[in-house]
Amino acid sequence: MSERVLMCGNKALAEAAILAGCDAYFGYPITPQNEIPAYMSRRMPEEGRVFVQSESELAAISMVFGASATGKRAMTTSSSPGISLMQEGISYLAGAELPAVVVNVMRGGPGLGNIAPSQSDYFQATRGGGHGDYRTIVLAPSTVQEMVDFMPLAFDLADQYTMTVLVLADGILGQMMEPVVLEKKQSKRKLPPKDWALTGANGRKQHIVRSLWLADGRLEEQNRKLQTKYEQVLKNEVLFEDYRLEGAEVVVVAYGVAARIARSAVDSAREEGIAAGLIRPITLWPFPTERIGKAADKYGLFLAVEMNMGQMVEDVRLAVEGKASVLFHGRSGGGVPAVEDIVGILRQASGSGGGEKGVGKRK
Amino acid sequence: MTTNGFCEEIIIAGFGGQGIILAGKLLAQTAMKAGREVTYMPSYGAEVRGGTANCMVIVSDKPIANPVVTRPCSLIAMNKASLTKFGPRIKAGGLLIMNSSLIDGEPELEGDIEIVAIPADDLAVELGSPRSANMVAMGAYLQKRGYLGPDAAAVCLADVLAKRHHETLPVNSKALHRGAEFAAQGS
Amino acid sequence: MKTVFARTAVLKDCSTHYCPGCGHGIAHRLVAEAIDELGIQGRTIGIAPVGCSVLLYDYIDVDCIEVAHGRAPAVATGMKRTNPDKIVFSYQGDGDLASIGAAEILHAGHRGEQLTVIFINNAVYGMTGGQMAPTTMLNQVTTTSPKGRSAVEQGYPLQVSEVMAVLPGVVYVERTALDGGAGVRKTKKAIKHAFELQVEGAPGLALVEVLSPCPTYWRMPPAKAMKRIREEMSKFFPVGRLKG
Known part of the structure; x- marks a missing residue:
């Protein structure tokens, strides 16, 4: 049993993501989650993993899209205005059925709002958020310990259902320090193989990751497939x-x-x-x-x-x-x-x- | 908040550079090591700019609801602006530790507030460590409240001070004890 | 019988959806030949843009991804950083790369990402029906510049290669033109070199800007479109190696 340490939610979540096997982190600065990219910029290279500060949130979620398409565990974090920009990429992730973990340390809105804690992105989080007929799984931690515990869960759910898992925190949870136990846990879930990943078509047929379905009726078929998946989530994953x-x-x-x-x-x-x-x-x-x-x-x-x-x-x-x-x-x-x-x-x-x-x- | 059991809500406030954040983290770390429930909440973002800093610590026997303190049981005010801002928010029967090196006179506060005026900067200078005024004030606070001793806090200094500052551990420990002594004896 | 020319195996054996006289078919072949000749088919990942070449993966037989409009260099960054042993290239048009994706290409170059970028400049939006692009020529009539592009109203055509060439993180920039046999051969050489640099682990981004005909939205026959590249486009977009 690991000992209790005093940590702020943002840093605890970042370390928990590393423990959960996050291969790559991409992010853009925004308050009140700046501790996460700062922490990752130091820790990810220490672990031989990838950290990139992107030029925008549009780019950050696109980098997640790219890394995830090759089968890696990728994540990004932001706060409300930045999450709005990421909706483009989240919609494409849904369309292409790629796993991703996105953390929203919510602040006040609309617009630039303020940097104080808020829960005003509930609608955006729970209704898909971007364009199109899709869902994201949304986890709502209530303590710094849950910020930690939900990271392996988020990565597992993302891989299991090949969809985006959103961790919806807020400025208080990100900034506050609380005693927390950090330990690596073995996943109990049987995760499907990433046999769709883009790894180079060496001795096998070409893999294509796409969200464009132009043929008559083909998109409806795809959206029904997504719906079947979402129904499994509804049935199995309510907490x-x-x-x-x-x-x-x-x-x-x-x-x-x-x-x-x-x-x-x-x-x-x-x-x-x-x-x-x-x-x-x-x-x-x-x-x-x-x-x-x-x-x-x-x-x-x-x-x-x-x-x-x-x-x-x-x-x-x-x-x-x-x-x-x-x-x-x-x-x-x-x-x-x-x-x-x-x-x-x-x-x-x-x-x-x-x-x-x-x-x-x-x- | 909770009516039964122990619950102490503290605001520590002052200029940026006075070690406000460190004092808060030390209190939180010491309380955690003592097996208490604890939260620590800093001021963050744009609010921090302009030279003021504050943090909020809650120590309790029960799970803590909201780490944001609006009405503190205790205030450690390291400068005048902090006292002006947070002084009137102290709960009735509460405690004010004020840095009399930087604050003249005693404030008029309603609700039977115990006031400890401690020349934290002067005492820190006497110890040869002007930057330890935060620890002097923290020592006085710990002495007055009594649920954690300066010894326990001194042990935790190494946990919260960055390694590159560890040569200051002895003097900061001294500062904690000097503050406690001042609060106990009034000099 | 002696074979003097054969389709590369990296190019799929199918007809494309491109209009007659379009440059994409040629550019696709050149990309496929380069991949074939360098022997990297099994470790290459291609990124299709939004635009006429969105269906790139239907023609080029490597692992492929289709991405949001303009974001290819960011997606490529995510791929290459996590898979340094793979060869990652994006294939983007002028609307995708020079307009909506201007930030992404600039910053991928600025960070010195080890990528190969094939930039097809045909001075118009094709997929959406002939609108003005950042690279549309002065006086060129499009559906959104009906009186012809004016420098005062819509600005000058954007010279992406010149902008990219000044970035220290960009190792190679060349502009070529699909305006005839010689231009096609030069383009092939440039594209192959841009892949070679990544294979060799050159410390930055390699970009080839290909001036390419769009007879449909230039509203002229294919032969005239090639002539336009030679006589008009390459005046403002001079061909040649800008860097590396």
Whole structure:
């Protein structure tokens, strides 16, 4: 067992990527994730691996595209405005069915916004982000330890499903230091061989990596193939965490940093005798729709807490399918929800029509 | 925040170059080694420019929700601007460690704040290490709060100081103890 | 019977989608011959652009990738850095390389990436239907410069080779013209040299700019298009070795 070390999220994630077998890192500077390229520029050459500071985020994701097409584990990291530029490459990665790991250490938007922590790229992350009919797997760490633990998972998922895995963090998770355990873990997944990789057609037929399908009906066929893959992801890869749901009158739904705060609010509320619980989506796509839907059979009131003006709350509403009420509390542009504010909402909400169905005060 | 159990939220603030970040990392490292839950959050990006620096440390017995401290239990203010900015945010009954070498007079703060005015720069100069004022202030803080001793912090100095500065380990250890002594005796 | 000319095995035995008189077919053959003659077919990776030559992989029998518009030099960087033993080349048109991909080619050269770049300059966007390119000649009529390109309105044609040649990270730049037998032979030599340099591990990027006819969007017969290269285009885009 390795010992706990104090590390900021950005550096911990970078080291974890190296432990996870990242062959190549490409990136462009942007706050609040600059510690990652700085760390990689030193560590990757030490390991005999590749680091390139690209001329733009467009180029960075294209370099990932190139390295990945040859069968290497490649990644890039950025923050919101840079991730917008990378959407071109992410769409091509989806079209060409190449694995890639992209980390978004989110900051405030729209536009240049600010450099404060934010969760305002939820829509972009969970709806594909770029043009075309595709998805990316989205992992939402909530601690520095999860920034570490999700790197091998991200590379494995990317290789298994030959698609982009997005790690959606934010300025707090990137910048904060927390005790963390870094150790190399053996993958438990059986990953498919990269028999499509461009390695030179030496004694075999030519390999082609492409996303252009002009023949009549051929693109629809390709998109159905992608959809079949996405359905496997939906079936097999949903991750979430339940916390103190027993007899809950109000179920908070929050991810990432907002979930840390929501967890504290749930604890405080419980101390006051308010029956609050938490469901924390860990994969934002695939979203834990089924879990929240089932919870809505049992609990009458949900509260989505986010660091934006209301994005994940739409997925919560879709998941409860009208079976329960859904409230929203959000802070945006660098604002961070306060434990006291969430407790205040929980206090008000409890006894106002929420509660475990068929039990307690539900009218 | 949490009503039960131990939870200490600290802001350390001053000029860039006063070792604010190092003092915060030392506190976080010492708390981690003592088996506590801890978070450390620096100010970052454009905010850092213009010569001010601050960091936030939370030490707790429970998992920590938000590493961003809005209302600190304790403030270590190494210059006047930091005191002006963060002083009024100290929680009632809280602690202010202020560097009286650079701050004249005592501030008027509401809510029964304990104030320790320590001439951190002067004491550091006396020790022959002007740059150790941060450690003097940290020593005073540790003494006043008591949950971690200056000895424990001195042991952790080697973890947070870059190797090229390791020749300053003894004097920084001395500075931690000098600050603690000052806080205990008032001189 | 004595064989005096044969199709190289690296060029697939099929007809292309190119218009009559287009230069791409010739350039493809020259690239394929160079790969064949250097014996690098089994370790070469080709990058197709967005533009008329997007289907490059249908004609040249090496591992190939098709990439976003203009990003070929960045994709090539990702490939070559992780696979230094492979021979990586991009094949790009003027819209792809000189317009939307100007940053990528400039910085690949600036970083001194060990790549081979074949730049086909036919002074017009072909795939999208004859729009003005950065390399469109003054007074040339296109669908987006209906009165002819004017220096005041649209600027002068962009001289990519001259720009690339000043970069220390670029080891070889030559401009050639597919304007007749001699031009084709010179182009072949230049393309082969640009591959050779990478095979030898030369410390930087090798670029060949090929002036190439587009009779369809120049709206003239093929023979006249070749004459235009000789008499008009090569006045502004002088052929010859610029570096290396």
